[in-house]
Amino acid sequence: MAITVTKDTTxxxxxxxxxxxxTIEKNRDRLRTTSGMIMSLSGMxxxxxxxxxxxxxxxxxxxxxxxxxxxxxxxxxFVAAFFAIEASFFRNDYAIxxxxxxxxxxxxxLHREMRLVRWASVxxxxxxxxxxxxxxxxxxELL
Numbered sequence: 001m002a003i004t005v006t007k008d009t010t011x012x013x014x015x016x017x018x019x020x021x022x023t024i025e026k027n028r029d030r031l032r033t034t035s036g037m038i039m040s041l042s043g044m045x046x047x048x049x050x051x052x053x054x055x056x057x058x059x060x061x062x063x064x065x066x067x068x069x070x071x072x073x074x075x076x077x078f079v080a081a082f083f084a085i086e087a088s089f090f091r092n093d094y095a096i097x098x099x100x101x102x103x104x105x106x107x108x109x110l111h112r113e114m115r116l117v118r119w120a121s122v123x124x125x126x127x128x129x130x131x132x133x134x135x136x137x138x139x140x141e142l143l
Contacts, residue, residue, distance in 0.1 A: 021103065069133050083120035
């Protein structure tokens with residue numbers, strides 16, 4: 001949902017800035033919640049990847065293709081966790097000068113966090129895809 005601050009000259013009553021700020025903060029809360037879920041999923045998947053690799057190496061059943069796919073999955077999941085942490089925890093400081101400037105700064109921050117969460121989501125899906133592909137390749141090699 002893209003929100004822009006404009007100067008309106010119609011007879012309709014203006015939306016109050018407090019309502020816009022509350023909406024932006026609720027959206028940012030949703031993004032932080034989504035980032036937390038992505039971090040949890042990435043962390044569990046990285047642990048599962050490591051467990052699979054260690055099991056395969058212990059049983060001497062690992063092939064280069066399987067291990068490479070699992071390593072690619074782990075790297076992609078690490079990238080997803082990084083983007084999720086970046087979106088959730090790191091904040092920008094901004095000076096409050098006017099109400100419209102404050103809204104613009106909040107919107108800029110919301111768009112930045114949204115972009116990072118999108119990158120984290122895509123990276124998570126890629127990592128899970130690599131992990132599923134590695135399991136499928138290993139299952140085919142066993143046949």
